[in-house]
Amino acid sequence: MVDSDELESVCKRRGFIWQSSEIYGGEAGFYDYGHLGALLKDNWERSWKEYFLGLDDNYHMIYTPNILPYRVLKASGHVDMFSDVLIHCMRCETGFRADHLVEDVIDMNVEGLSAEEIDKTIEKHDITCPNCKGALSESDDFNMMFSVQIGPTGEHKGFLRPETAQGTYMNFFREFRALRKKMPMGLATIGSAFRNEISPRKGVYRLREFGQAELQIFFVPGIHEEVFEKKYNAEYRVNVMLVDDDTKLIEVDELKDLPIFYKYHLSKVFEFFTDKMNLDPDSIRLRELSDDERAFYNRIHFDVEIFLESLGGWKEVAGVHYRGDYDLTKHQKESGTKMSIPIEGERVIPHVLELSFGVDRNIWSLLDRGFGDDDRKWLHLPADLAPYHVAVFPLIRKDGLPEKSIEVYNRLKSRFRAFWDKSGSVGKRYARMDEIGTPFCITIDYDTMDDDTVTIRDIVSKDQIRAPITELNDILRTLINKEKTFSEYL
RNA sequence: GCGGCUGUGGUCUAGCCUGGUAAGACUCAAGCUUCCCAAGCUUGCUACCCGGGUUCGAAUCCCGGCAGCCGCACCA
Structure with a gap:
């Protein structure tokens, strides 16, 4: 729900x-x-x-x-048809669509009739308010279009x-x-x-x-x-x-x-x-x-x-x-x-x-x-439609991890809609990305400093895979284009 | 447009009845901490929908407006 x-x-x-x-x-x-x-x-x-x-x-x-100029919408029928003739009861104030009211009472097709024509019909058939039998106001043409004036005058x-x-x-x-x-x-x-x-x-x-x-x-x-x-x-x-x-x-x-x-x-x-x-x-x-x-x-x-x-x-x-x-x-x-x-x-x-x-x-x-707001608040969007494709984080904020994460971010941002963050804990950052539907999160940890591999986390399963930085472009591309699913990389 | 209800930091709420300069949670920001899923600590920003009235004093009472929700109507 x-x-x-x-x-x-x-x-x-x-x-x-x-x-x-x-x-x-x-x-x-x-x-x-x-x-x-x-x-x-x-x-x-x-x-x-x-x-x-x-x-x-x-x-x-x-x-x-x-x-659009008047003539266009006159021709298309919107000036005449894209409007409702409204009418209200002068005693109980209830408002009606005049054409519906007339059709209900006398069983005739009044589509396209002007306000004046409807008023005449109402007078002729002695139609009154269906709620209280009170007298009806004159009908009023309400066009759903916003009119504008073109030109200095x-x-x-x-x-x-x-x-x-x-x-x-x-x-x-x-x-x-x-x-x-x-x-x-x-x-x-x-x-x-x-x-x-x-x-x-x-x-x-x-x-x-x-x-x-x-x-x-x-x-x-x-x-x-x-x-x-x-x-x-x-x-x-x-x-x-x-x-x-x-x-x-x-x-x-x-x-x-x-x-x-x-x-x-x-x-x-x-x-x-x-x-x-x-x-x-x-x-x-x-x-x-x-x-x-x-x-x-x-x-x-x-x-x-x-x-x-x-x-x-x-x-x-x-x-x-x-x-x-x-x-x-x-x-x-x-x-x-x-x-x-x-x-x-x-x-x-x-x-x-x-x-x-x-x-x-x-x-x-x-x-x-x-x-979804079951165990967490998250947005499951198609990966290629999500505001950001990928986020990049340092696992913690010391020992050169932030600097390394910026390097990775810079490698990705020309090819993907990427986002970089270091504030709070890594779990907090995942949660933020869950909330805005970022499908993949890359985390730089101590192993990265040794072997240039990173983790990629999937928004749907929360599972992670480990991949070399040099392969990130290809992996992300295949995931976003749905050429492979995340579980195929596990 | 009509009727009912509602409007307080970014979000959600308390305070309103019984007027005395606004509280909490989360969020956010800066920092500390932290070897993978909203931990913790410190500091900080930010609010009474708008206008008028009553009053020494209005978030609180009254009037008007605006917006939102629900119902009616409407939805070429």
């Missing part, structure tokens, strides 16, 4: 994550990454890039701005982007040409997105500014799927929960109604969590969303959920969304810029498969799943 108070305490004490602007009392929905959190986040992002760009030679990274309206994807969609055609018209094409990006959540809570899980890592894959169904079919492994096993069903581990090919391009990427996403984040398959599931839960433009939608005790259960950390041609069609129509590509003499607008990851939620998952 993860003690989330203890985990939070470690995060603050050691330098991972804490509330932003805290010296002024803080503001809900914003978090800072300290020096260890920043290392962990950078490492996760690097691993994500290596893995997902590695899926295909035509998958690439791009970066686009945080601020603010004459250009814009928004902080509510998702990183729109910047990518707008670049589809330029990159299609720059990449010499090769399809399928993948454009990935990592960056911040902003949503003015009504009630951000649960630490880093619902933020107003958060990181997204997204890969948008462009292709034309029936034309460009061969690439995926070749890579697809029907026997790959994934943990899924279908609508109205229990969680079960099955071969991905048993997901019969899904196209291969979808199953291929779904299984690769699952593999990222098991192989790169080292999460137990039992703690990960792919959950199919019902029609109600899915955004209207998503044709197929599975969320990746991880069981996080600190947040009370299964929590969404990523999603695989088949968005069809919705986005490119909208941008072609509103911008007047061609988004279609020539296929057998016709022009076709490509479809999009989106792999979307919440960066902060993924970082939190590593901390939650990795934290």
